Amino acid sequence: MTQSDKVTTRFAPSPSGHLHLGHAYSAKLNYEFAKKHGGEFIIRIEDIDHLRCKPEYENAIYEDLGWLGLSWPTPVRRQSEHFDVYADALAKLDEMGLLYPCFCTRRDIRNEIEDSSRAPHLGPKMGPEGIIYPRICKKLTSAEKRQKLDDGIPHAMRLDLEKAMALVQEPLYWTDLGSGKQIADPALLGDVVLARKDFPTSYHLSVVVDDHIQGITHVIRGQDLYYASHFHRLLQFLLGLDTPTYDHHPLLTTPDGNRLAKRDKSITIKSIRESGISPDQIDDLIQEYL
Numbered sequence: 001m002t003q004s005d006k007v008t009t010r011f012a013p014s015p016s017g018h019l020h021l022g023h024a025y026s027a028k029l030n031y032e033f034a035k036k037h038g039g040e041f042i043i044r045i046e047d048i049d050h051l052r053c054k055p056e057y058e059n060a061i062y063e064d065l066g067w068l069g070l071s072w073p074t075p076v077r078r079q080s081e082h083f084d085v086y087a088d089a090l091a092k093l094d095e096m097g098l099l100y101p102c103f104c105t106r107r108d109i110r111n112e113i114e115d116s117s118r119a120p121h122l123g124p125k126m127g128p129e130g131i132i133y134p135r136i137c138k139k140l141t142s143a144e145k146r147q148k149l150d151d152g153i154p155h156a157m158r159l160d161l162e163k164a165m166a167l168v169q170e171p172l173y174w175t176d177l178g179s180g181k182q183i184a185d186p187a188l189l190g191d192v193v194l195a196r197k198d199f200p201t202s203y204h205l206s207v208v209v210d211d212h213i214q215g216i217t218h219v220i221r222g223q224d225l226y227y228a229s230h231f232h233r234l235l236q237f238l239l240g241l242d243t244p245t246y247d248h249h250p251l252l253t254t255p256d257g258n259r260l261a262k263r264d265k266s267i268t269i270k271s272i273r274e275s276g277i278s279p280d281q282i283d284d285l286i287q288e289y290l
Helices: 021-036 055-067 083-095 106-117 142-150 161-165 203-213 223-239 269-274 279-289
Strands: 008-011 040-045 099-102 156-159 173-176 180-183 193-195 218-222 245-249
Touching: 008 021, 008 218, 021 040, 021 055, 021 218, 021 245, 021 269, 021 279, 040 055, 055 269, 083 099, 083 156, 083 193, 083 203, 083 223, 099 142, 161 223, 173 223, 193 203, 203 223, 218 223, 223 245
Parallel strands: 008 040, 173 245, 218 245
Antiparallel strands: 099 156, 156 193, 173 180
């Protein structure tokens, strides 16, 4: 946790579609926690994906959250305006020798996995979020990497987990409000991408940098991001960033067990507003999906 005594929470949506009921649940949890503790609730716009994020969705976010009765300080931090800050963090990791370029396409990774699956002892490693990247580009020689770079082949930058963990002298922990002290196990996610081919950062890198810069003391987010916290704790250690207290809340799901998604237009906050439901009824509606 940061040294600040003031509780600060954040709701950080991506403006790639309309917010749904699950977003309302998460935003309200953050808002109510901050107000309960005399703290501050802020909004951050995570718009690093310029291909999917659109201004009209950002405007809709403010409209939806205002309708819910939430308020927040301005100006709002927009990640697309701070690529230089994330580049500095990436450069620090690179100077530490912890990054390597990855030239793989999805097909390259799929082919590698298919080949390794034919030899059971070399089969792909599985993590809680699926297959872990098989470190194809980690195996390239220096000459091979240089040639690909000189040829201008698009590439991402991955964290070399093995080298990073060699710097960790004692277990890394974080506090989770729901389940107490947690031991971080970054190996669950493997060599994560920290800068993508199409823009110079990633969710994992930008979120820990922003949480530190904005003095976030409590990160309240969905259970689907629990395993990301294992990796985020490592990045915080490597970059010398503050570690917030975490809380991973349950996800809202449809009657058939699927979690709510932006493509489910029937439960967007916009459609709920237009149906005549009042903000006072939102909590009851949320309970129907929990």
